[in-house]
Amino acid sequence: MVGQSPSRINDADLIREAQQGNKTAFEELVRQYDGAVLRLALHLTGSEQDAKDIYQDAFLKAYRNLGSFRFECSFYTWIYRIVTNLCLDHLRRRQVRKEDAPVLTDEHGEQYSLLDQVADERAGASPERDLMRREMGHRINRALSKLTPRERMVFEMKHYQGLKLRTIGEALNTTEETAKNTLFRATQKLRAVLADLR
C-alpha cells in the first residue's frame, strides 16, 4: 500500500528498539500519536507556538525517560500522562497571570485571536452566520477559561478528544470516578455561564 510502512510493527517492538537508542524507532512511535498530542496542546493553549513547545517537551521527556517505561500501561496512556501534566502546568501558569484566550500580533502590528482564523467551511455558511459563530466561539472560550485547569483538561479530553473517562482518569493519574465528578463540575459551570446561549 502506497504511503504506509511495509510492515506494521507494534508499539512494544518499537519501544524496545527505542530503548536501545534507535531514534528511528522512536520517531515511528511519535508519528502514531503526535497528531493527537499536538491537537490537545493546541486546543488547550490556543497558541501554535505554545502547542509546539508542549509537543516538543512531551516527546523529549518521553525519549529521555523511555528507559524507565516498564510496559505497565500503554505507551498511549504514558505519553498522554506526560502531555497532560505539561498542559496543566501551562494552564496553571496562565491562570496565575490571569490571561484570557491568547491574542497574536500580525506583521502590521494588529492584534487578532487565532480563533478568528478558523473558517466555517460548511455548506450554507454566510458572512453574518460566520460572524455569529465567531462571537459564540469567543464566549465559549471565555467560559472555558473560567474552569480550573483540571476541569478544563477533563472537558477537553472528553468533549473534543472523545476519550473515555477511564482513559482520562489513567492519563491524569486518578480514578474514573474522580474524572466523572470533574466532568460533572465542568459541564455545570459551563452551562451556568452560557445559559443564555440558545
Place this chain on the structure above:
Amino acid sequence: MNCDWVKDNVALYVYDELADDARHEVEQHAQRCPACADELKDMKRFHRRMSEMPVLEVTPNLLASARMELQEALEDAEQARGWHKFVFDPMSWLRAARFSPALAAVLLMVGFGAGVGTTYQLAKGGKVPAAAVERHQEAAIAGIRNITQDPGTNQVKIEYERTLPEHVQGPVEDPQIQQLLLMAARSNYNSGVRMDSIDLLKQKPDDGRVRESLIFSLRYDSNPGVRLKALEALTGEVKGDIRVRNAMLEALLNDNNAGVRTGALHALEQVRADTSVRQALQQLADEDPNQYIRQESRRVLASTPEID
C-alpha cells in the same frame, strides 16, 4: 432512580458514559418527569452548542514544523540511563530538595554563601565586569520568551534568547561538519543553505542518518528545489531500500510540484515491476493534472511486464 440521580448523570448520558440499562432508565424517567426531560433537553443543547464552536485544527504545516523541530532536538537528546544517573544533575537535586527539607536547607546555605561571596567580589570592583556586558552586546537578541513582573514591585524579569555567530571549517567527512550539515538540511530557514547541505550530504547516501535526513527533506521540505535535490540524492537507493521507495511513491502521488513528481516517476522506473509502483503509475496515467506526467506514466506502464 430519582430526579437527583438523573441530574447527576445527565452529562454522562450525553457523553455516552452510561451503561445501556442506566441509559434506558434515564430515558424512561424523562418520559414520566417533565423537569428531568427539560434537564436532559438542556444538556443535549449544551452539548450541541459546544460541538458547533469553531475549534483550532492542526494544519499539515504545523505538524510538519513540529516534527522537524522535534527531530532537531532529538539529535542532541540522550536517554537517561546507565552512568548518566550518577552524573551531577542540579535540576534533579532541586527536584529532590522539594521533598527533603534537610537537603533543601543545605542547598540554601550553599547558595547563600556563594551569593555573599559574589556580592563581595562585585562590590570590590565597584561595577559589573565590562566583558560580560560586551558579550551581551555582541550577540543579537533572537527573541523574547517570557515576561513576568514580581507582584507588588517594579521588578520585571525578561527571559530572552541570544544568537552568537560562529563558524567551523573542516573536511566534509568530519563528524561535526556532518552533524551541522544534517541540521542545516532539516531546519535552516534559508532554502539555498538547505540545498547546499544536501549537495554535500549526498556524497554519503548510504549513511543511515544522511538517508533519514534526505527522506525527511523529500517528504516535508517546503521548497520544491530542495525536495528535488533530495530526490536526486536518493535515486540510487530506490532499489535497495523500501523506505526510500515509499518516500518516492508518496512524492509521486502527493507532491504538488510537477517537477518533483516527474523526478520521482523517473527514479521509480527502475523498480516499475513493483506492485505499488504499478498502481501509482496507473493512478497517475488516469488522473494526474499534468499531461507530460500522464504520458510518461503510460509509457513506463507499457514497458512493464504484467505479473499475474
